[in-house]
Amino acid sequence: MDRRPDPIRIDVGQVLQRTVTSLYAHLVTRPTGRAVRMAIEARLQSAGTLSLSLIDLSEVVILDFSCADEVVARLVEDATRSLTQEAFFVFRGVQEPHRDQIESVLERRGLATVVETDPGSFQLLGTRTPREERLWSEVERRGLVGPDELAELMADAADPAALESLLERRLAFRSPVSGRVHALSRLIERGVS
Amino acid sequence: MNVLPVPSSLDHLTVDEFFDQVMRLGEERTLFDARHLRWVDPNGMVGLLVGGTVAGRRQRSLPRLGLPESADVQGYLSRMAFFEAAKGVFEVEAPSRRPPARSSDVLLEITSIAANVDVHAVVDRVQSRAGAILTSRLGYPPTAVVQFCVILSEVCQNIIEHAEAPGWVAAQAYNWARRLGRYVVVISVMDVGRGFRGSLSDEHSARYADRWGDTTALEAAFLHGFTRFPDSGRGQGIQQIRRQVRRWDGAITIRSGTARIGQVPEWDDTPPLVDGLEPFPGAQISIILPAKVGDLWTGDPIPSGSTWARCSSAR
Numbered sequence: 462m463d464r465r466p467d468p469i470r471i472d473v474g475q476v477l478q479r480t481v482t483s484l485y486a487h488l489v490t491r492p493t494g495r496a497v498r499m500a501i502e503a504r505l506q507s508a509g510t511l512s513l514s515l516i517d518l519s520e521v522v523i524l525d526f527s528c529a530d531e532v533v534a535r536l537v538e539d540a541t542r543s544l545t546q547e548a549f550f551v552f553r554g555v556q557e558p559h560r561d562q563i564e565s566v567l568e569r570r571g572l573a574t575v576v577e578t579d580p581g582s583f584q585l586l587g588t589r590t591p592r593e594e595r596l597w598s599e600v601e602r603r604g605l606v607g608p609d610e611l612a613e614l615m616a617d618a619a620d621p622a623a624l625e626s627l628l629e630r631r632l633a634f635r636s637p638v639s640g641r642v643h644a645l646s647r648l649i650e651r652g653v654s
Numbered sequence: 655m656n657v658l659p660v661p662s663s664l665d666h667l668t669v670d671e672f673f674d675q676v677m678r679l680g681e682e683r684t685l686f687d688a689r690h691l692r693w694v695d696p697n698g699m700v701g702l703l704v705g706g707t708v709a710g711r712r713q714r715s716l717p718r719l720g721l722p723e724s725a726d727v728q729g730y731l732s733r734m735a736f737f738e739a740a741k742g743v744f745e746v747e748a749p750s751r752r753p754p755a756r757s758s759d760v761l762l763e764i765t766s767i768a769a770n771v772d773v774h775a776v777v778d779r780v781q782s783r784a785g786a787i788l789t790s791r792l793g794y795p796p797t798a799v800v801q802f803c804v805i806l807s808e809v810c811q812n813i814i815e816h817a818e819a820p821g822w823v824a825a826q827a828y829n830w831a832r833r834l835g836r837y838v839v840v841i842s843v844m845d846v847g848r849g850f851r852g853s854l855s856d857e858h859s860a861r862y863a864d865r866w867g868d869t870t871a872l873e874a875a876f877l878h879g880f881t882r883f884p885d886s887g888r889g890q891g892i893q894q895i896r897r898q899v900r901r902w903d904g905a906i907t908i909r910s911g912t913a914r915i916g917q918v919p920e921w922d923d924t925p926p927l928v929d930g931l932e933p934f935p936g937a938q939i940s941i942i943l944p945a946k947v948g949d950l951w952t953g954d955p956i957p958s959g960s961t962w963a964r965c966s967s968a969r
Contacts, residue, residue, distance in 0.1 A: 489807040490770040525807040558800035
Protein backbone atom coordinates (compact mmCIF):
# COMPACT_ATOMS: atom_id res chain seq x y z
CA MET A 462 0.00 0.00 0.00
CA ASP A 463 1.45 3.36 -1.02
CA ARG A 464 1.81 6.18 1.43
CA ARG A 465 0.08 8.97 -0.41
CA PRO A 466 -0.97 12.47 0.59
CA ASP A 467 -4.69 12.99 0.94
CA PRO A 468 -5.69 16.00 -1.11
CA ILE A 469 -7.25 19.03 0.51
CA ARG A 470 -9.32 21.39 -1.62
CA ILE A 471 -9.11 25.07 -0.82
CA ASP A 472 -11.44 27.46 -2.64
CA VAL A 473 -9.53 30.72 -2.93
CA GLY A 474 -12.70 32.67 -3.73
CA GLN A 475 -14.16 31.60 -0.39
CA VAL A 476 -10.92 32.23 1.45
CA LEU A 477 -10.84 35.73 -0.04
CA GLN A 478 -14.34 36.51 1.14
CA ARG A 479 -13.94 34.97 4.60
CA THR A 480 -10.43 36.14 5.32
CA VAL A 481 -10.17 39.59 3.89
CA THR A 482 -13.62 41.02 3.40
CA SER A 483 -16.77 39.98 1.65
CA LEU A 484 -16.58 43.29 -0.21
CA TYR A 485 -13.54 42.20 -2.21
CA ALA A 486 -14.45 40.25 -5.30
CA HIS A 487 -11.03 40.10 -6.91
CA LEU A 488 -7.60 38.84 -6.01
CA VAL A 489 -5.74 42.12 -6.35
CA THR A 490 -3.17 44.01 -4.25
CA ARG A 491 -0.31 42.47 -2.35
CA PRO A 492 -1.82 42.81 1.15
CA THR A 493 -4.91 40.94 -0.06
CA GLY A 494 -2.76 38.19 -1.55
CA ARG A 495 -0.69 37.99 1.62
CA ALA A 496 -3.82 37.62 3.78
CA VAL A 497 -5.17 34.88 1.52
CA ARG A 498 -1.84 33.03 1.51
CA MET A 499 -1.60 33.16 5.29
CA ALA A 500 -5.14 31.79 5.58
CA ILE A 501 -4.22 28.93 3.24
CA GLU A 502 -1.02 28.25 5.20
CA ALA A 503 -2.99 28.15 8.44
CA ARG A 504 -5.25 25.48 6.98
CA LEU A 505 -2.28 23.49 5.75
CA GLN A 506 -0.62 23.44 9.16
CA SER A 507 -3.23 20.93 10.30
CA ALA A 508 -2.61 18.76 7.25
CA GLY A 509 0.42 16.99 8.65
CA THR A 510 3.92 16.62 7.28
CA LEU A 511 2.76 15.25 3.92
CA SER A 512 0.04 17.14 2.10
CA LEU A 513 -1.41 17.69 -1.35
CA SER A 514 -3.45 20.85 -1.78
CA LEU A 515 -5.80 21.65 -4.61
CA ILE A 516 -5.91 25.42 -4.64
CA ASP A 517 -9.05 26.31 -6.57
CA LEU A 518 -8.96 29.61 -8.43
CA SER A 519 -12.14 28.92 -10.40
CA GLU A 520 -14.13 31.67 -8.69
CA VAL A 521 -11.40 34.27 -9.07
CA VAL A 522 -12.07 36.63 -11.98
CA ILE A 523 -9.24 39.14 -11.67
CA LEU A 524 -5.83 38.00 -10.45
CA ASP A 525 -3.07 40.57 -10.57
CA PHE A 526 0.69 39.94 -10.50
CA SER A 527 1.05 40.96 -6.86
CA CYS A 528 -1.57 38.48 -5.72
CA ALA A 529 -0.27 35.77 -8.04
CA ASP A 530 3.14 36.25 -6.46
CA GLU A 531 1.76 36.01 -2.92
CA VAL A 532 -0.81 33.26 -3.42
CA VAL A 533 0.91 31.05 -6.00
CA ALA A 534 4.65 31.73 -6.11
CA ARG A 535 5.23 32.34 -2.39
CA LEU A 536 3.16 29.29 -1.47
CA VAL A 537 5.09 27.07 -3.88
CA GLU A 538 8.44 28.56 -2.89
CA ASP A 539 7.88 28.17 0.83
CA ALA A 540 6.72 24.59 0.32
CA THR A 541 9.73 23.72 -1.81
CA ARG A 542 12.12 25.13 0.79
CA SER A 543 10.49 23.50 3.79
CA LEU A 544 12.57 20.85 5.52
CA THR A 545 9.83 19.76 7.91
CA GLN A 546 6.81 19.53 5.62
CA GLU A 547 6.39 17.87 2.27
CA ALA A 548 3.65 19.94 0.66
CA PHE A 549 2.45 19.47 -2.92
CA PHE A 550 0.22 21.89 -4.81
CA VAL A 551 -2.07 21.78 -7.81
CA PHE A 552 -3.82 24.97 -8.87
CA ARG A 553 -7.28 24.44 -10.34
CA GLY A 554 -9.25 26.83 -12.53
CA VAL A 555 -6.23 28.49 -14.12
CA GLN A 556 -7.97 30.05 -17.09
CA GLU A 557 -6.26 31.95 -19.87
CA PRO A 558 -6.65 35.37 -18.19
CA HIS A 559 -4.76 34.07 -15.12
CA ARG A 560 -2.08 32.19 -16.96
CA ASP A 561 0.25 35.04 -17.78
CA GLN A 562 0.30 36.35 -14.22
CA ILE A 563 0.99 32.91 -12.73
CA GLU A 564 3.63 31.95 -15.28
CA SER A 565 5.42 35.29 -14.85
CA VAL A 566 5.64 35.19 -11.06
CA LEU A 567 6.80 31.58 -11.08
CA GLU A 568 9.49 32.28 -13.65
CA ARG A 569 10.64 35.32 -11.72
CA ARG A 570 11.41 33.06 -8.76
CA GLY A 571 12.62 30.10 -10.84
CA LEU A 572 9.65 27.95 -9.78
CA ALA A 573 7.15 25.68 -11.49
CA THR A 574 3.83 24.20 -10.49
CA VAL A 575 1.08 21.96 -11.78
CA VAL A 576 -2.11 23.67 -12.93
CA GLU A 577 -5.46 22.42 -14.13
CA THR A 578 -6.57 24.64 -16.98
CA ASP A 579 -9.78 22.82 -17.88
CA PRO A 580 -11.41 19.93 -16.01
CA GLY A 581 -9.03 16.99 -16.34
CA SER A 582 -6.44 18.95 -18.31
CA PHE A 583 -3.19 19.51 -16.42
CA GLN A 584 -0.07 21.46 -17.37
CA LEU A 585 3.23 22.57 -15.96
CA LEU A 586 3.65 26.32 -15.61
CA GLY A 587 6.82 28.19 -14.75
CA THR A 588 10.51 27.45 -15.08
CA ARG A 589 11.29 24.01 -16.48
CA THR A 590 13.65 22.48 -19.01
CA PRO A 591 12.36 20.73 -22.15
CA ARG A 592 13.59 17.45 -20.61
CA GLU A 593 11.64 18.08 -17.40
CA GLU A 594 8.59 18.99 -19.44
CA ARG A 595 8.85 15.77 -21.46
CA LEU A 596 9.30 13.57 -18.41
CA TRP A 597 6.52 15.30 -16.50
CA SER A 598 4.18 14.91 -19.48
CA GLU A 599 4.97 11.21 -19.63
CA VAL A 600 4.29 10.73 -15.92
CA GLU A 601 1.13 12.78 -16.34
CA ARG A 602 0.01 10.64 -19.30
CA ARG A 603 0.59 7.40 -17.41
CA GLY A 604 -0.66 8.66 -14.07
CA LEU A 605 1.43 6.15 -12.17
CA VAL A 606 4.90 4.86 -13.05
CA GLY A 607 6.31 1.82 -11.29
CA PRO A 608 10.04 1.37 -10.62
CA ASP A 609 10.36 -1.10 -13.51
CA GLU A 610 8.68 1.33 -15.93
CA LEU A 611 10.95 4.17 -14.87
CA ALA A 612 13.86 2.57 -16.68
CA GLU A 613 12.08 2.73 -20.02
CA LEU A 614 11.22 6.36 -19.35
CA MET A 615 14.89 7.22 -18.97
CA ALA A 616 15.96 7.30 -22.59
CA ASP A 617 18.91 9.59 -21.97
CA ALA A 618 21.68 9.71 -19.39
CA ALA A 619 20.45 13.11 -18.20
CA ASP A 620 16.87 11.91 -17.64
CA PRO A 621 17.32 10.57 -14.09
CA ALA A 622 18.56 13.96 -12.90
CA ALA A 623 15.59 15.64 -14.57
CA LEU A 624 13.20 13.24 -12.84
CA GLU A 625 14.86 13.93 -9.50
CA SER A 626 14.47 17.62 -10.15
CA LEU A 627 10.73 17.15 -10.77
CA LEU A 628 10.41 15.21 -7.53
CA GLU A 629 12.45 17.70 -5.50
CA ARG A 630 10.38 20.54 -6.88
CA ARG A 631 7.22 18.67 -5.83
CA LEU A 632 5.89 18.43 -9.39
CA ALA A 633 5.34 14.69 -9.01
CA PHE A 634 5.20 12.39 -6.00
CA ARG A 635 7.35 9.29 -5.37
CA SER A 636 6.03 6.91 -2.75
CA PRO A 637 8.73 6.22 -0.17
CA VAL A 638 7.21 2.76 0.28
CA SER A 639 6.78 1.43 -3.25
CA GLY A 640 9.05 3.79 -5.15
CA ARG A 641 6.24 4.41 -7.65
CA VAL A 642 5.97 7.89 -9.14
CA HIS A 643 2.49 9.44 -9.10
CA ALA A 644 1.25 12.27 -11.26
CA LEU A 645 -0.26 14.87 -8.93
CA SER A 646 -3.32 15.04 -11.15
CA ARG A 647 -4.02 11.36 -10.53
CA LEU A 648 -3.74 11.81 -6.77
CA ILE A 649 -6.10 14.75 -6.98
CA GLU A 650 -8.64 12.87 -9.06
CA ARG A 651 -8.65 10.01 -6.60
CA GLY A 652 -9.12 12.18 -3.57
CA VAL A 653 -11.06 15.27 -4.56
CA SER A 654 -14.04 15.60 -6.84
CA MET B 655 -1.20 86.51 -6.55
CA ASN B 656 0.51 84.34 -9.18
CA VAL B 657 -1.50 83.64 -12.28
CA LEU B 658 -0.74 80.41 -14.12
CA PRO B 659 -2.48 80.22 -17.48
CA VAL B 660 -3.61 76.64 -18.04
CA PRO B 661 -2.94 75.80 -21.70
CA SER B 662 -5.92 75.50 -24.00
CA SER B 663 -5.01 71.87 -24.55
CA LEU B 664 -3.91 69.99 -21.44
CA ASP B 665 -3.11 66.38 -22.19
CA HIS B 666 -0.22 63.92 -22.31
CA LEU B 667 1.61 66.15 -24.78
CA THR B 668 1.45 69.38 -22.79
CA VAL B 669 1.29 68.28 -19.17
CA ASP B 670 5.07 68.28 -18.64
CA GLU B 671 5.36 71.93 -19.62
CA PHE B 672 2.44 72.65 -17.30
CA PHE B 673 4.24 70.92 -14.41
CA ASP B 674 7.40 72.85 -15.18
CA GLN B 675 5.43 76.09 -14.97
CA VAL B 676 4.02 75.03 -11.60
CA MET B 677 7.56 74.49 -10.33
CA ARG B 678 8.58 77.98 -11.46
CA LEU B 679 5.81 79.66 -9.45
CA GLY B 680 6.74 81.99 -6.65
CA GLU B 681 5.58 81.66 -3.07
CA GLU B 682 2.45 83.72 -3.46
CA ARG B 683 -0.89 82.06 -3.81
CA THR B 684 -1.72 81.03 -7.37
CA LEU B 685 -4.71 81.32 -9.63
CA PHE B 686 -4.79 78.45 -12.12
CA ASP B 687 -6.51 80.22 -14.96
CA ALA B 688 -8.31 77.52 -16.93
CA ARG B 689 -10.74 79.87 -18.67
CA HIS B 690 -9.34 79.03 -22.09
CA LEU B 691 -9.12 75.29 -21.56
CA ARG B 692 -10.64 73.62 -24.61
CA TRP B 693 -9.33 70.09 -24.44
CA VAL B 694 -8.35 68.01 -21.47
CA ASP B 695 -7.64 64.29 -21.17
CA PRO B 696 -7.07 62.18 -18.03
CA ASN B 697 -3.43 63.31 -17.94
CA GLY B 698 -4.62 66.91 -18.01
CA MET B 699 -7.30 66.48 -15.36
CA VAL B 700 -5.17 64.47 -12.95
CA GLY B 701 -2.28 66.78 -13.83
CA LEU B 702 -4.33 69.78 -12.71
CA LEU B 703 -4.91 68.07 -9.36
CA VAL B 704 -1.25 67.24 -8.76
CA GLY B 705 -0.19 70.66 -10.03
CA GLY B 706 -2.61 72.30 -7.62
CA THR B 707 -1.43 70.09 -4.78
CA VAL B 708 2.22 70.98 -5.38
CA ALA B 709 1.45 74.67 -5.61
CA GLY B 710 -0.67 74.53 -2.46
CA ARG B 711 2.10 72.80 -0.50
CA ARG B 712 4.72 75.30 -1.53
CA GLN B 713 2.52 78.34 -1.05
CA ARG B 714 0.82 77.07 2.11
CA SER B 715 -2.61 78.03 0.80
CA LEU B 716 -5.12 76.48 -1.55
CA PRO B 717 -4.69 77.77 -5.07
CA ARG B 718 -7.73 79.06 -6.89
CA LEU B 719 -9.00 77.48 -10.07
CA GLY B 720 -10.64 79.67 -12.68
CA LEU B 721 -13.23 77.52 -14.43
CA PRO B 722 -13.11 76.86 -18.17
CA GLU B 723 -15.45 79.11 -20.11
CA SER B 724 -16.48 76.23 -22.33
CA ALA B 725 -19.64 74.56 -21.06
CA ASP B 726 -18.58 71.36 -22.80
CA VAL B 727 -15.30 71.26 -20.90
CA GLN B 728 -17.06 72.07 -17.62
CA GLY B 729 -19.54 69.28 -18.31
CA TYR B 730 -16.78 66.84 -19.10
CA LEU B 731 -14.90 67.74 -15.92
CA SER B 732 -18.11 67.17 -13.97
CA ARG B 733 -18.70 63.78 -15.58
CA MET B 734 -15.16 62.77 -14.72
CA ALA B 735 -15.80 63.76 -11.07
CA PHE B 736 -13.08 66.38 -11.28
CA PHE B 737 -14.80 68.83 -8.97
CA GLU B 738 -15.26 66.28 -6.20
CA ALA B 739 -11.57 65.38 -6.46
CA ALA B 740 -10.60 69.07 -6.52
CA LYS B 741 -12.05 69.71 -3.07
CA GLY B 742 -9.10 70.19 -0.77
CA VAL B 743 -6.81 70.89 -3.73
CA PHE B 744 -8.30 74.06 -5.21
CA GLU B 745 -10.59 76.77 -4.07
CA VAL B 746 -13.11 76.32 -6.84
CA GLU B 747 -16.78 76.82 -7.30
CA ALA B 748 -18.15 73.81 -9.09
CA PRO B 749 -20.64 74.53 -11.85
CA SER B 750 -24.14 74.51 -10.43
CA ARG B 751 -25.79 72.81 -13.38
CA ARG B 752 -25.06 69.10 -13.42
CA PRO B 753 -24.39 67.62 -16.84
CA PRO B 754 -26.64 64.88 -18.18
CA ALA B 755 -25.45 61.44 -17.14
CA ARG B 756 -23.35 59.79 -19.84
CA SER B 757 -21.65 57.23 -17.76
CA SER B 758 -21.05 54.92 -20.70
CA ASP B 759 -18.51 57.43 -22.07
CA VAL B 760 -16.42 57.31 -18.93
CA LEU B 761 -14.15 54.37 -18.29
CA LEU B 762 -12.98 55.51 -14.87
CA GLU B 763 -13.75 58.82 -13.22
CA ILE B 764 -10.98 60.56 -11.32
CA THR B 765 -10.47 58.37 -8.27
CA SER B 766 -8.27 59.04 -5.29
CA ILE B 767 -5.83 56.26 -4.42
CA ALA B 768 -4.63 56.23 -0.85
CA ALA B 769 -5.12 52.64 0.33
CA ASN B 770 -5.56 49.14 -1.00
CA VAL B 771 -9.31 49.38 -0.65
CA ASP B 772 -9.22 52.10 -3.32
CA VAL B 773 -7.48 49.70 -5.73
CA HIS B 774 -10.21 47.13 -5.15
CA ALA B 775 -12.84 49.80 -5.84
CA VAL B 776 -11.10 50.80 -9.09
CA VAL B 777 -10.91 47.20 -10.28
CA ASP B 778 -14.56 46.56 -9.38
CA ARG B 779 -15.71 49.66 -11.22
CA VAL B 780 -13.59 49.14 -14.31
CA GLN B 781 -14.33 45.44 -14.59
CA SER B 782 -18.02 46.18 -14.88
CA ARG B 783 -17.56 48.91 -17.47
CA ALA B 784 -14.46 48.18 -19.48
CA GLY B 785 -15.68 45.12 -21.33
CA ALA B 786 -17.92 46.97 -23.75
CA ILE B 787 -15.38 49.69 -24.48
CA LEU B 788 -12.41 47.38 -24.89
CA THR B 789 -14.21 44.94 -27.16
CA SER B 790 -16.47 47.15 -29.26
CA ARG B 791 -14.34 50.27 -29.46
CA LEU B 792 -10.80 48.99 -29.25
CA GLY B 793 -11.45 45.58 -30.79
CA TYR B 794 -9.73 43.75 -27.95
CA PRO B 795 -10.76 40.19 -27.06
CA PRO B 796 -13.25 39.78 -24.20
CA THR B 797 -10.51 38.46 -21.92
CA ALA B 798 -8.64 41.76 -22.30
CA VAL B 799 -10.75 43.25 -19.54
CA VAL B 800 -8.85 41.10 -17.05
CA GLN B 801 -5.46 42.30 -18.31
CA PHE B 802 -6.74 45.85 -18.36
CA CYS B 803 -7.83 45.58 -14.72
CA VAL B 804 -4.49 44.00 -13.85
CA ILE B 805 -2.67 46.99 -15.38
CA LEU B 806 -4.81 49.40 -13.38
CA SER B 807 -4.32 47.41 -10.19
CA GLU B 808 -0.56 47.29 -10.52
CA VAL B 809 -0.17 50.90 -11.54
CA CYS B 810 -2.37 52.08 -8.65
CA GLN B 811 -0.45 49.91 -6.17
CA ASN B 812 2.65 51.71 -7.33
CA ILE B 813 1.27 54.81 -5.64
CA ILE B 814 0.56 53.06 -2.37
CA GLU B 815 3.77 51.10 -2.14
CA HIS B 816 6.27 53.63 -3.43
CA ALA B 817 4.87 57.14 -3.26
CA GLU B 818 3.91 57.13 0.41
CA ALA B 819 1.44 59.82 -0.57
CA PRO B 820 -2.01 59.77 -2.15
CA GLY B 821 -2.59 60.03 -5.85
CA TRP B 822 -5.28 59.85 -8.48
CA VAL B 823 -6.20 57.67 -11.42
CA ALA B 824 -8.55 58.27 -14.36
CA ALA B 825 -9.23 56.59 -17.70
CA GLN B 826 -11.23 57.49 -20.75
CA ALA B 827 -11.74 56.32 -24.32
CA TYR B 828 -11.33 58.81 -27.15
CA ASN B 829 -11.53 58.85 -30.86
CA TRP B 830 -8.15 60.06 -32.04
CA ALA B 831 -9.54 60.50 -35.52
CA ARG B 832 -6.99 63.07 -36.64
CA ARG B 833 -4.04 62.01 -34.53
CA LEU B 834 -4.14 58.27 -35.15
CA GLY B 835 -7.31 57.41 -37.02
CA ARG B 836 -8.32 55.07 -34.25
CA TYR B 837 -9.88 54.96 -30.83
CA VAL B 838 -7.58 54.95 -27.84
CA VAL B 839 -7.96 54.50 -24.12
CA VAL B 840 -5.94 56.97 -22.08
CA ILE B 841 -5.04 56.06 -18.50
CA SER B 842 -3.41 58.53 -16.16
CA VAL B 843 -2.04 57.72 -12.70
CA MET B 844 -0.22 60.43 -10.79
CA ASP B 845 0.97 61.13 -7.27
CA VAL B 846 2.95 63.79 -5.48
CA GLY B 847 4.98 61.42 -3.32
CA ARG B 848 8.69 60.83 -3.12
CA GLY B 849 9.17 59.68 -6.69
CA PHE B 850 11.29 56.86 -8.08
CA ARG B 851 14.60 58.34 -6.99
CA GLY B 852 13.37 58.75 -3.43
CA SER B 853 11.88 55.26 -3.36
CA LEU B 854 14.97 53.51 -4.73
CA SER B 855 17.79 55.58 -3.23
CA ASP B 856 18.50 53.51 -0.13
CA GLU B 857 18.81 50.26 -2.07
CA HIS B 858 20.32 51.28 -5.38
CA SER B 859 21.97 54.69 -5.35
CA ALA B 860 25.39 53.31 -4.32
CA ARG B 861 25.82 51.21 -7.45
CA TYR B 862 25.22 54.29 -9.64
CA ALA B 863 27.50 56.51 -7.52
CA ASP B 864 27.47 60.07 -8.85
CA ARG B 865 25.31 59.10 -11.83
CA TRP B 866 22.37 58.54 -9.48
CA GLY B 867 19.46 60.84 -10.24
CA ASP B 868 15.92 60.88 -11.55
CA THR B 869 16.94 59.50 -14.94
CA THR B 870 18.96 56.58 -13.59
CA ALA B 871 16.27 55.83 -10.99
CA LEU B 872 13.64 55.67 -13.74
CA GLU B 873 15.90 53.49 -15.88
CA ALA B 874 16.52 51.20 -12.92
CA ALA B 875 12.82 50.67 -12.27
CA PHE B 876 11.43 50.92 -15.79
CA LEU B 877 14.08 49.07 -17.76
CA HIS B 878 15.67 46.77 -15.18
CA GLY B 879 12.82 46.10 -12.74
CA PHE B 880 14.74 47.27 -9.69
CA THR B 881 12.71 47.80 -6.57
CA ARG B 882 13.43 48.88 -3.04
CA PHE B 883 12.39 45.46 -1.75
CA PRO B 884 15.02 42.72 -1.46
CA ASP B 885 12.46 40.02 -2.33
CA SER B 886 13.09 38.80 -5.90
CA GLY B 887 9.36 38.53 -6.50
CA ARG B 888 8.82 42.26 -6.06
CA GLY B 889 9.17 44.96 -8.68
CA GLN B 890 7.26 43.08 -11.34
CA GLY B 891 4.40 45.53 -11.67
CA ILE B 892 5.98 48.00 -14.05
CA GLN B 893 7.71 45.26 -16.05
CA GLN B 894 4.45 43.40 -16.56
CA ILE B 895 2.57 46.57 -17.40
CA ARG B 896 5.21 47.37 -20.03
CA ARG B 897 4.89 43.91 -21.50
CA GLN B 898 1.10 44.07 -21.75
CA VAL B 899 1.14 47.61 -23.14
CA ARG B 900 3.63 46.46 -25.78
CA ARG B 901 1.36 43.55 -26.74
CA TRP B 902 -1.43 46.03 -27.33
CA ASP B 903 0.92 48.32 -29.28
CA GLY B 904 0.37 50.99 -26.65
CA ALA B 905 2.54 53.69 -25.16
CA ILE B 906 3.57 54.10 -21.54
CA THR B 907 5.58 56.97 -20.14
CA ILE B 908 6.56 57.80 -16.57
CA ARG B 909 7.75 61.16 -15.34
CA SER B 910 9.45 61.37 -12.01
CA GLY B 911 11.36 64.45 -10.94
CA THR B 912 13.38 65.91 -13.79
CA ALA B 913 12.98 63.00 -16.25
CA ARG B 914 10.36 61.15 -18.24
CA ILE B 915 11.01 57.69 -19.60
CA GLY B 916 8.81 55.82 -22.01
CA GLN B 917 8.15 52.79 -24.09
CA VAL B 918 6.71 54.20 -27.26
CA PRO B 919 5.37 52.35 -30.29
CA GLU B 920 5.94 53.31 -33.91
CA TRP B 921 2.82 55.43 -34.11
CA ASP B 922 3.99 57.67 -31.27
CA ASP B 923 6.84 60.13 -31.84
CA THR B 924 7.33 60.85 -28.15
CA PRO B 925 11.05 60.56 -27.31
CA PRO B 926 11.76 57.53 -25.09
CA LEU B 927 13.72 59.62 -22.61
CA VAL B 928 13.46 63.28 -21.69
CA ASP B 929 15.51 64.87 -18.94
CA GLY B 930 16.28 68.36 -17.73
CA LEU B 931 12.69 68.98 -16.67
CA GLU B 932 11.82 70.88 -13.51
CA PRO B 933 12.05 68.66 -10.38
CA PHE B 934 8.34 67.92 -10.03
CA PRO B 935 7.50 65.70 -7.04
CA GLY B 936 6.11 62.17 -7.25
CA ALA B 937 5.49 60.04 -10.32
CA GLN B 938 3.19 60.67 -13.25
CA ILE B 939 2.27 57.72 -15.45
CA SER B 940 0.50 57.90 -18.78
CA ILE B 941 -0.69 54.85 -20.70
CA ILE B 942 -2.30 55.03 -24.13
CA LEU B 943 -3.83 51.90 -25.63
CA PRO B 944 -4.89 52.07 -29.27
CA ALA B 945 -7.67 50.17 -31.01
CA LYS B 946 -6.71 46.92 -32.63
CA VAL B 947 -6.95 46.95 -36.38
CA GLY B 948 -7.88 43.72 -38.13
CA ASP B 949 -5.76 40.87 -36.87
CA LEU B 950 -2.98 43.23 -35.91
CA TRP B 951 -2.55 45.79 -33.19
CA THR B 952 -1.30 48.26 -35.79
CA GLY B 953 -2.30 48.92 -39.35
CA ASP B 954 -4.79 50.93 -41.34
CA PRO B 955 -7.10 53.33 -39.59
CA ILE B 956 -10.62 52.23 -38.75
CA PRO B 957 -13.32 53.47 -41.15
CA SER B 958 -14.49 56.93 -40.28
CA GLY B 959 -18.09 57.79 -39.51
CA SER B 960 -18.74 55.10 -36.98
CA THR B 961 -21.83 55.83 -34.99
CA TRP B 962 -19.91 55.67 -31.77
CA ALA B 963 -17.10 57.85 -33.07
CA ARG B 964 -17.98 60.70 -30.76
CA CYS B 965 -15.43 62.08 -28.43
CA SER B 966 -16.83 62.51 -24.97
CA SER B 967 -14.62 65.43 -24.15
CA ALA B 968 -14.66 68.90 -25.52
CA ARG B 969 -12.69 68.30 -28.67
